[in-house]
Amino acid sequence: MKKWILVLSMSFAFNAYGEIVTGEKCGDNCTWTFNTETGKLTISGTGDMYNFPQWEGDTLVYRSYWHSDTPWVDFSSSIYEVEVESGITSIGQYSFWDTAVTKVSLPESLTTLGLGAFQYSDLPEVSLPSNLTTMNHAALHATSITDLVIPESVTSVSTYAFGSNALENITIEGNIELNKSMFYGEEDITERIPNLMRIYCLSSNESCNALKTDTDIGSKITSYTKETGVYKLEDGTMFASPNDMMSGTNACTDLDSCKATVLQNKGYCTGEACAAMVAAENTNHPIEYNNKSYASIDDLLKGKHMPKRIYTLDEANTVAGAVNRISIRYR
Numbered sequence: 622m623k624k625w626i627l628v629l630s631m632s633f634a635f636n637a638y639g640e641i642v643t644g645e646k647c648g649d650n651c652t653w654t655f656n657t658e659t660g661k662l663t664i665s666g667t668g669d670m671y672n673f674p675q676w677e678g679d680t681l682v683y684r685s686y687w688h689s690d691t692p693w694v695d696f697s698s699s700i701y702e703v704e705v706e707s708g709i710t711s712i713g714q715y716s717f718w719d720t721a722v723t724k725v726s727l728p729e730s731l732t733t734l735g736l737g738a739f740q741y742s743d744l745p746e747v748s749l750p751s752n753l754t755t756m757n758h759a760a761l762h763a764t765s766i767t768d769l770v771i772p773e774s775v776t777s778v779s780t781y782a783f784g785s786n787a788l789e790n791i792t793i794e795g796n797i798e799l800n801k802s803m804f805y806g807e808e809d810i811t812e813r814i815p816n817l818m819r820i821y822c823l824s825s826n827e828s829c830n831a832l833k834t835d836t837d838i839g840s841k842i843t844s845y846t847k848e849t850g851v852y853k854l855e856d857g858t859m860f861a862s863p864n865d866m867m868s869g870t871n872a873c874t875d876l877d878s879c880k881a882t883v884l885q886n887k888g889y890c891t892g893e894a895c896a897a898m899v900a901a902e903n904t905n906h907p908i909e910y911n912n913k914s915y916a917s918i919d920d921l922l923k924g925k926h927m928p929k930r931i932y933t934l935d936e937a938n939t940v941a942g943a944v945n946r947i948s949i950r951y952r
Contacts, residue, residue, distance in 0.1 A: 644692045647671055647716075651709060655693055660701035660721070662693060670713035672735060691716060705731065712738045714757070723765075727753075734760035736779075745787075749775075756782045767816075770794065770863045778803050784813045790867035792821040794847075799828045801838055819843050821866060824855075849918045850883035851876060861886055877903070880918055889921065 640657040647653045651666035664670065674690040693700065702724040703717055711733035717725075719741040729750045736757040739747075745765040751772050758779040761769070765787045771778070773795040780802040783791065793799060799822065804814055822829030824844040833839045845866065846853045851873070852866045853859045859873040860866040861882035873879030880902075881895035889910055890898060898908050898918060907914040913926040920926070 642693075642696070647692055648709075648713070653692060655696050655700070657696070657699065660699050662696070662700045662703050662717075662722075664703070664705045664709055666706075667708040667710075669711040669733075670709065670716060670735075672713040673715045673718075691718075697721070711735060714738065715740070717742055733757070736760065737762070739764055758782065761785070768864060768867050771797070781813075786813075786815060788814050789816050790819045790821070791817075792863040792867060793823065793826065793829065794863070796823060796826045797828075799826065799832060801832070801835065804838070817841055819867065821845055821852075821863070823847065848876075849880050850887075850922050851879045883922070884918065887922065 642655045642657060643653065647664060648666060648668055648670040650668045651664060651670050653662060653664050655662045691697075697720045700717070700720040700722050703720075703722050704726045705712065705728055707728040707730050709728060710730055712727075712731065712735050714736035715738070716735065717739050718737050720743075722739070722742045722744055725739070725744060725747055727748065727750050729752050731750045732752055733755040734753065734757060737759045738757070738761075740759045740762045741764075743765055744761075745767065747761070747766060747769070749770065749772050752774055753772055754774055755777045756771075756775060756779065759781045760779075761783040762781045763785050766783070766785060767787050767789045768791070769783055769788065770792045771783075771794055775795060775797055778797055778799075782803050784804045788804075804817070818841065820829070820838070820842045822842055822844055824830075824846050829842060830844070833842050844855055851859050851861065852863060854866070859876065859879045860871065861873060861879050865871045873882065877896075877899050880899045884890050884895040884898055885892075889895070898910075898921075901908055902918050907916060907927060908918060908921050909915075910921060914929075915921040915926050
């Protein structure tokens with residue numbers, strides 16, 4: 622007797638690296654694949670991912686509270702790595718809720734982290750993209766993240782967005798409206814984030830400065846300034862990255878060396894080439910990189926290159942110096 626098996630919305634492929642599982646869409650223009658051998662889930666496509674579970678009008682469907690009804694829910698305990706490829710603009714609510722993920726790669730195209738996106742996952746660290754604008758309720762809540770950097774691009778942060786037992790240090794890059802509810806809602810700080818040591822805020826962040834008087838969280842706030850990618854504490858100590866500042870390691874000896882380290886960390890140059898870029902800025906010369914000119918290192922870091930222009934003879938001679946002067950002979 623023959624038996625027929627019908628498989629709906631799920632396909633399987635085999636290769637040397639294990640079983641590759643694909644299934645129903647996870648967004649109007651988003652697809653997913655899961656490698657059962659490596660535990661890697663890959664999200665591909667463009668635009669927003671779906672929310673999981675779906676809303677019914679204004680009411681959230683809590684019937685699936687203990688699992689999120691994602692297309693990959695059957696693999697949740699085996700998902701150790703998530704790669705969201707370039708083109709995806711938002712991670713839907715509860716997408717990676719309560720998974721075993723310990724490594725994640727997020728694209729620069731990403732602008733939104735949905736409600737509970739990584740809540741209750743095993744994620745120990747994450748690099749948030751520089752175009753992220755919105756972190757919804759509990760997006761990184763109850764993870765294993767110890768040190769977190771909120772990029773300057775973020776303008777909206779909801780309650781419990783990044784509170785967890787593991788969180789030790791957090792750097793706020795921009796001037797977002799900061800309040801206690803982002804960390805631990807209305808509950809006791811010692812219950813929600815018992816290991817929190819420092820919240821690093823820009824000295825210009827008025828809401829952060831206002832929290833310094835709060836008895837629960839005020840003593841944990843440290844102000845810093847940022848110049849050309851260099852992080853400077855109130856005592857004058859400088860660092861080339863927020864992670865160095867939070868760990869208190871690799872302090873810079875002077876501003877120029879710190880700028881050079883920033884450039885090297887970003888992959889623009891190495892060694893003497895980085896020092897030459899800093900020297901060019903100090904002498905008011907354009908910074909040259911990848912066939913483009915930048916008015917300053919800060920503009921280079923922000924990708925704001927100068928438009929190409931035609932130099933006059935006098936300008937060219939000024940740059941070239943006495944030895945390499947250009948002359949024009951008329952007949």
